[in-house]
Amino acid sequence: MSTLDHSFHPVRRDPVPDPVCYEKSIYQKGLNYERPPFTFLSSNWESRASDVLSATSKGYLIGNAGTGETARKNTDAFKKWSIVPKRLLQTKGLPALQTTIFGEELQFPIAAAPVGVQRIFHPDGEEAAARAAAENSIPYILSTASSTSIEDVAKANGTGVRWFQLYWPDNEFSDITISMLNRAKKAGYTALVVTLDTYILGWRPSDMDNGYNPFLRSDQIGTAIGLTDQVFRRMFKEEHGVECEEKLSEAAATWARMIFPGQSHSWEDVKILQAHWDGPVILKGIQSVEDARMAAQIGVQGIVVSNHGGRQVDGGVSSLGVLPRIVDAVRACGGNDKIEILFDSGVRCGADIAKALALGADMVLVGRPYIYGLALGGQAGVGHILKSLLGELELTLHLAGISSVDKEHLNRDVLVKEADLF
Numbered sequence: 269m270s271t272l273d274h275s276f277h278p279v280r281r282d283p284v285p286d287p288v289c290y291e292k293s294i295y296q297k298g299l300n301y302e303r304p305p306f307t308f309l310s311s312n313w314e315s316r317a318s319d320v321l322s323a324t325s326k327g328y329l330i331g332n333a334g335t336g337e338t339a340r341k342n343t344d345a346f347k348k349w350s351i352v353p354k355r356l357l358q359t360k361g362l363p364a365l366q367t368t369i370f371g372e373e374l375q376f377p378i379a380a381a382p383v384g385v386q387r388i389f390h391p392d393g394e395e396a397a398a399r400a401a402a403e404n405s406i407p408y409i410l411s412t413a414s415s416t417s418i419e420d421v422a423k424a425n426g427t428g429v430r431w432f433q434l435y436w437p438d439n440e441f442s443d444i445t446i447s448m449l450n451r452a453k454k455a456g457y458t459a460l461v462v463t464l465d466t467y468i469l470g471w472r473p474s475d476m477d478n479g480y481n482p483f484l485r486s487d488q489i490g491t492a493i494g495l496t497d498q499v500f501r502r503m504f505k506e507e508h509g510v511e512c513e514e515k516l517s518e519a520a521a522t523w524a525r526m527i528f529p530g531q532s533h534s535w536e537d538v539k540i541l542q543a544h545w546d547g548p549v550i551l552k553g554i555q556s557v558e559d560a561r562m563a564a565q566i567g568v569q570g571i572v573v574s575n576h577g578g579r580q581v582d583g584g585v586s587s588l589g590v591l592p593r594i595v596d597a598v599r600a601c602g603g604n605d606k607i608e609i610l611f612d613s614g615v616r617c618g619a620d621i622a623k624a625l626a627l628g629a630d631m632v633l634v635g636r637p638y639i640y641g642l643a644l645g646g647q648a649g650v651g652h653i654l655k656s657l658l659g660e661l662e663l664t665l666h667l668a669g670i671s672s673v674d675k676e677h678l679n680r681d682v683l684v685k686e687a688d689l690f
Contacts, residue, residue: 287658288362306644306652310617310637310660313653317389317640324480325388329639331474334582342578342614345588349623350686354669363665364672365658369608369631370459370548370569374429375405376658377625377673380650381612381635382433382461384413385482385490389643395424397642400650402428404658409433409461409633412448412527415489417496422455431459433552435466435527439537444526446544447499453545460545461572462538465553468530470580483524486517494523538566550610555590557597563607564598570608571598577613577635587613588624592680595628618660625673626683 294304307316318326332339367377380401387393394416401408402425410421412435422430432452437445449460475481483490494500495512504512504519512519541549550570551563563571573591575584588611595609611624612633621632634657641653671677 286362287365287655287662290655290659291663304652306641306649308656310656313616313637313640313644317643321389321643324475324478324482325643327474327478327480328385328482329389329636329643331472332578332582333470333472333580336578337582338575338584338586339578339614341584341586342575342588343616345586345614346616346620346623348686349588349627349683350689351619351622351626351664351668351682352684353667354682357669357671359666359669359671362662363670364674365662367631367673372429372458374407377630378621378632378634378654378657378661379407379409379431379610380638380654381633382409382411382463383635383639384411385415386639386642387415387489388482389639390646390649392646393642394421396647397638397650398422398425398428398430400638400641400647400654401430402426404651404654406654407431410452410457411435412493413483413490415492417492418448418451418457419455419496422457425456430457431461431550432457433461433463434541435463436529436533436541437526438529438531439533439540441526442540444494444497444499444503445540447497448493449541449544451497453547459548459550459570460541461550461552462541463552463576464532465574465576465580466528467532468528470576471582472579481524483528484517484521486520488520491520491523494526495519500526535562535566538568542567548608550608552610554594555585555587557590557593560594560598561601564601568607570610572610572612572633573629574612574633587611588627591624591627591629618657618662619664621657621661622664622668622670622678623683626678626680628680 398408407429409431548569552572554571608630610631611629638653641649
């Protein structure tokens with residue numbers, strides 16, 4: 269890993285083919301009795317990944333807050349909505365999946381959600397995921413809890429679209445926050461995703477059963493961004509009289525305390541980020557109408573309706589459940605009517621993506637599924653998951669008579685509540 273090399277060298281990538289071509293290629297290879305290395309059954313991705321992971325990495329990936337009630341609500345919520353197909357609609361070609369987010373035209377309406385400590389799932393970690401995202405024309409969101417530096421992930425991502433997710437230190441360490449933002453901007457990250465619900469790690473029984481907190485180990489797992497930050501390194505040396513590498517365990521713990529400070533920032537503090545970031549600012553972790561309205565009022569460019577996949581608060585509401593009312597409230601409140609509404613938590617297949625978009629999301633973040641792919645096969649495994657999700661999304665829309673992901677075609681009119689049918 270390059271420690272303090274902040275240079276950025278983009279890599280050219282060829283255009284990605286239509287996702288349905290992936291399905292066709294699998295059937296073509298099957299003519300020669302060749303089977304794919306990874307399963308297409310999305311319901312089996314988690315169990316297959318579990319089979320190859322250690323107890324600690326499995327617990328960290330699959331575990332949730334408390335009893336897991338919030339996580340179950342997330343996935344169960346999708347079953348409450350059903351797509352109503354329409355027939356005999358003449359269409360030319362497959363549905364258009366292109367979309368525009370924050371003024372940037374994207375080929376697909378999904379992004380790879382920020383997930384930390386990826387080297388515990390595969391040795392190539394964030395670099396493998398960032399390469400796969402770029403090859404499939406999907407934005408990659410780098411977590412502050414990365415096990416790879418900002419700059420090295422940027423190199424792996426090449427000319428791909430990438431955003432930076434911030435775990436936000438206390439205001440007394442604003443110089444370190446600003447340093448991270450400056451590094452990200454210099455390395456080609458174009459949007460800032462600020463996580464609001466993880467200023468301290470939630471009650472996670474699976475991790476506690478294993479006695480495992482990846483941020484406290486004597487390595488760069490989860491702490492690479494801090495250990496490659498000039499401002500943090502200078503601060504640590506001034507306090508301890510040695511470089512981070514000479515007291516790695518202490519340096520890792522210090523960084524963990526910094527990015528998980530134990531208390532929340534305020535709405536007023538968002539101005540600090542807006543002053544030091546000249547691209548879109550997106551607030552992640554919104555679950556209430558009140559918070560969504562406030563986000564619109566203070567002038568951020570986006571929100572992510574998310575409960576961290578059920579990893580932070582047990583007994584919480586499902587993200588999909590609150591999405592429609594948040595969409596309605598933000599669109600009706602005036603003020604910042606350009607705010608984009610992103611969604612994550614509980615997405616496991618292409619149909620889930622279609623439903624979240626129909627309920628008003630402008631983009632859907634995919635988290636755990638692509639990490640299952642990372643565990644199963646590194647870059648190739650991540651690519652398989654992303655292609656599979658997009659292929660299923662495209663065929664789901666096509667067979668339902670929906671010609672694009674544009675709100676004119678994909679909206680609540682294509683859905684019914686399953687309970688209302690009985």
